[in-house]
Amino acid sequence: MHIPDGFLDPKVSVGMMSVAGAALAFCFAKVKEVVTALVPAEALATAGQGAGNLSGRLRRVLTPAGEKLIYKMGMVASLIFAAQMFNFPINSGTSGHLIGGVFASVILGPFAGAIVVAIVLTVQMLFFADGGILAIGANIFNMAVIASFGCYYIYYWLKKYLPEWFSVAVAAWASVVLASFACAVELGGGVIIPAMVKVHAVIGIAEALITLALVNIFRTMRKGEE
Template sequence: MHIPDGFLSTNTWLASWAISVGGIGYSIKKTAGVLKDRMVPLMGVMSAFVFAAQMINFPVMGGTSGHLLGGVLAAVLLGPYAGALTLACVLIFQCLIFQDGGLTALGANVFNMAIAGTIGGYGIYSLIAEDRANEKRVLAGTAVAAWFSVVMASILCALELAISGTAPLGIVLPAMAGIHALIGIGEAIITVSIITVILKTRPDLIYRPQGTVTVSLSNRDSLSSLRQGLS
């Protein structure tokens, strides 16, 4: 749902740019405190993966397709803020190099998908996954959050279109939310499949907020997170 130039009124895109610049700044600040060394290459891999996966449109119903958003996937592995930055990097790159999403609409696209979709999605995931100790809760949280992230982003997109006077809210909101409720099912299936593989092979890659040191962490990690928590 990359918004092109021309869909948003000047006031709308200027305001969403301002919110997104603030959101990215805040995310950089929050990420600096929690970014562990092992997460640096993971952020590279996630950026590459989200970019590649977003190229793969899958059909959802007659004549309509959707693709992975990847925000919840990134946030489950990197945490909400590094996840949001990963999505923002992908969206900026897609806009500047591939003309996917307009430059004026970039602020809205970053807000909908990287900030609301990713950080908001992570919030829902966290409520269900709790301390990540239970695999089933992690997967259930991932599924629900993945679906919500897509629907939430589409609702915000609809609101921006309505505020811009591009389409009446009463029509564009149900239309966007309806189609994206279907695309969100694809998002949930893909995200849960990937997280299932990661839980089986490298469960330590699942992001755990500071303070929830679990047995699956190595001693070195426990010590360093304890040290971070104290400082």
């Protein structure tokens, strides 16, 4: 679903860049709050760090739990990058690959999840020529903001009424369909919308299965180490 350069109207490209940029900035701020803590400068000075600071001032420092979360984000990002390379064939001559948005947000929460997917997309765009440079805003919006951040709330809401595994599967399926819908609208709408949604409704089933498997693998591996 990586939109290459040339598909999008330049106005849409620029607009999507600003929307995606704003959404990511919001997610960054949220994650920063989680991984850091405000500590008085005196406490740091007595601990041998940050000596020479004005007293009474608060400083932001990375907490041990925050560092752990960042490592975890790196893990999830590399796993999604690797898993996205698997192109599985779908009937009628097309193929699909994992987006991983729901996997990221179920494991890491919506804010960190969106950042992880955005980083994966940026690496693919810069080094692997997958997805256009001007289209990066649209791609981040579809796969990070909608599929990861947005669909986390589908999972979150469904989880209240349905078994967890089922909520993950439905959210993963919905993430592909909604992202393809957004993608079709950005490309100009019209006949593209039914065509895109139809193909991706099938690809979404594979996304749901792979996401379930990945979430299970991740959780069992975590348990084994704790």
